[in-house]
Amino acid sequence: MTGAVPVTLRDLLTDPEGQKLLVVSRIPRTLAALLAGGALAVCGQIMQILARNRFVEPMTAGAGQSAALGILIAALLFPATAIWAKMGIAALTTLIGTAGLMLLIRPLPPTQPLLVPLVALVYGGVIGAFVTYFAYQGDMMQFIGTWLTGELSGVLQGRYELLWVAAISAGVTWFIADRITVLSLGEDAARGLGLNVGLVSAAGLGAISITTAMVVVTLGAIPFVGLVIPNIVARRMGDNLRRALPVAAFSGAALVLAGDILGRILRAPFEIPVATVVGLAGALVFLILLYSEPRHG
């Protein structure tokens, strides 16, 4: 385990400080990376089915920005409320933000697959602008920086546990994986099969919102995990979610952990935020995917 303070395996066995470092900081940090990465990849895959588009993911499509907006509102208007209430507000604004996007992209023609990510980017940008405006007014610019760029250096025992909520809410979607896959046929075909389209969409949106909000609140926004991983998984094994979701979860977890470790090694003892590392790697992979994807209906 790398970090600013070198800890060798022997220290772990002999030095109580080394053990403490492991339990309080290094293990939570590793778990946080795994949980966030897995949950974000699952969310991306579900969002792509709900939006019926390959090129959207929660963090860039307004969900991450809505979560930041929620925390900001909570911090500005209800500074005294409990942390759980603030989480609730963040989850709620994320839900509204994501549902808003879904309404916005509904009329877009499926034959123009690039319109959806464009609209989503603009939409995310607009919400992000609101976040900046309110933060500026409230003199909290530095505060929001921690949410808009995800990093793991602040993770300690007792300060990452909300990520378990994110992981559980992402994990629960596996139980409705078949239903969400049926939804990928389109609303008409899904209704024709007797699926409760409204309920399943709402459950999917709810899971995305809770997960995204928890990750943003705890670590900050980590982009591209929800975009790159689902695209690679879908290309290799298709979109049958019952099979694809576990693979996406493990790949996402591995990606974020690798990104975090790399960010700590490159400029040790300083750190590069995991969002920057993953974002850079993800953007490159995404460009490759875009250019190699054969255009088919």
Place this chain on the structure above:
Amino acid sequence: MIRIRDVHHAIGKARILHGIDLDIPKGGITALIGPNGAGKSTLLSLVARLAPLKQGEITVETLKIGACSDRDLAKVLAIMAQSTHVSARLRVRELVSFGRYPWHQGRPGAQDRALIEAALERFGLLPIADRFLDEVSGGQRQRAFVAMAFAQDTDYLLLDEPLNNLDIAGARSLMRLLREMADKDGKTIVIVLHDINYASAFADRIVALKDGRVAAQGTPAQIVDTALLRDVFGTDAEVSVIGGRPQVLV
């Protein structure tokens, strides 16, 4: 039987259907034809409860549209919608297996799997069952969607312009499969068709719609003639009878 009584429908301010009264008997193939904008697809999606029924009454067997649950109807009636654009990457077998969803709600049993394999075999899809939908031809893709509807194991099958984007070989083979399903399996098939000749060659009954009203109905031999083409489609074309079926000379 599908009973349609005094159905009106409007989308926004545009009134699409003006009081449709129609009985579609059980068994055989009924083709809905008519010029663009006549309301064929709208009528079909109302019967399949994909669009909300606002005025009038539709019953399928004993189920009343608007009152019965989506799931109950899904066991009696399958619909293949006009747009079969699927953004997800699915294998042919996975698509066909969705047809069993109304029966097992996500937990397929041995019987479901047997029916899926039977549908794949029936429609000649076994060799490509593990290919992704975007890796098969348009005809194979359309056959896979019909196989999914077949696996749904309903008495009624509704199809909205399934011949779109198919070449003549694909279109003929699909219509033959539907004919076989009507004759061998006793399915009731209602199909929206653009091409009168396909309707005339394969259907038992034709219902012609114009401007949201039923303009004519009967067997192909009864109603497909120059008068129908002139009055309903607004074109003067000759009709010749080949093998007992009228065909329009285009």
